[in-house]
Amino acid sequence: MPKSLIKRVAGLLGLVVLSGPLSAAETDDTWSLEFVPYLWAASIQGTTAAGDVESPIDPGYTLFAMENLQMAFMGVLRLSRGHWSWQLDTLHVDYQDDFAGRFIDTHIGIRGGFLEIASGYKPDLNGNLEWLAGLRNVSFTTEIGLDPGPEGRAKKTWLDPFVGIGYRYPLSDTWAVRLRGDVGGMNPSARLTMNGLVALEYSFSRRVQGLLGYRYLELDFRDNDFLLDLSASGFALGLSWRY
Numbered sequence: 001m002p003k004s005l006i007k008r009v010a011g012l013l014g015l016v017v018l019s020g021p022l023s024a025a026e027t028d029d030t031w032s033l034e035f036v037p038y039l040w041a042a043s044i045q046g047t048t049a050a051g052d053v054e055s056p057i058d059p060g061y062t063l064f065a066m067e068n069l070q071m072a073f074m075g076v077l078r079l080s081r082g083h084w085s086w087q088l089d090t091l092h093v094d095y096q097d098d099f100a101g102r103f104i105d106t107h108i109g110i111r112g113g114f115l116e117i118a119s120g121y122k123p124d125l126n127g128n129l130e131w132l133a134g135l136r137n138v139s140f141t142t143e144i145g146l147d148p149g150p151e152g153r154a155k156k157t158w159l160d161p162f163v164g165i166g167y168r169y170p171l172s173d174t175w176a177v178r179l180r181g182d183v184g185g186m187n188p189s190a191r192l193t194m195n196g197l198v199a200l201e202y203s204f205s206r207r208v209q210g211l212l213g214y215r216y217l218e219l220d221f222r223d224n225d226f227l228l229d230l231s232a233s234g235f236a237l238g239l240s241w242r243y
Contacts, residue, residue: 029082036076038238040091040215046230083125089116105147112140112155120166130166132182135159136193138219140228154226160184160193168201176201178211185220194218197236211238 078087092113118134139157164182171177178201184193199213218231 032080033243034076034078034080034240036078036211036238036240038074038076038211038236040074040234040236042215042217042232042234044230044232047227080120083122085120085122085130087116087118087120089118090114107143107145107147109143110140112138114138118162128168128170132164132166132180133162134182135161136184138221142226142228156221156223156226156228158187158221158223161186162193162195164195174203176203178213187221191220191222192218193220199236199238201240207242209240209242211236211240213238 074091076087076089078085080086090113094111095109097108114136116134116136118132120130120132122130137157137159139155141153141155143151143153145151162182162184164180166178166180169177169179178197178199181194181196184195185191195215195217197213197215199211202210204210213236214233215236216231216233220229221227222229
């Protein structure tokens with residue numbers, strides 16, 4: 001990945017997440033539950049390898065293009081009380097695509113996703129800043145076929161600890177900006193993990209908010225016959241229900 005891009009992303013640890021409102025109005029110890037299903041239209045670029053077969057991912061490759069998407073689920077569940085919060089964030093996709101090169105036709109299949117378990121701590125109940133720490137279980141199966149040429153298939157599952165921050169900046173009674181970013185890569189085979197979004201929030205009511213944002217995710221995992229070095233970015237749309 002370009003170093004300039006990595007530096008820019010690393011400097012944006014306040015990018016948004018579609019999870020976890022950090023509302024200054026909640027200053028007591030009551031429990032709060034939030035569910036956020038969302039869609040992410042992400043394009044990706046990078047390199048993937050399965051077995052002895054390696055292929056660049058076309059810069060125009062759209063991971064969640066509806067015509068090639070077999071299945072997808074994305075959602076966040078968050079529980080909070082007082083200074084503390086706990087959340088589950090999951091993303092699962094099954095994607096197949098074929099594209100023609102000048103001399104070689106390529107088939108790429110990417111199936112898998114991640115399950116994130118994180119805890120947050122707000123130093124000030126009346127503030128909007130939250131410190132985050134968690135563990136992300138990532139599992140992907142890649143299939144690559146070259147015509148003419150060989151075929152390869154590999155599956156890897158790994159755990160990646162991460163740390164990050166979240167912030168919510170109110171613009172008015174109904175509008176706010178949500179920010180979050182985290183950095184991982186502490187797994188010996190996971191060289192780098194970056195995840196962040198920036199989202200605009202609109203409150204339809206006290207319990208329902210709409211979210212429109214932009215998400216960036218970077219993964220770099222290398223282990224024997226498996227390589228997944230990619231960056232994914234695109235607009236995300238979600239709806240938050242709070243109880």
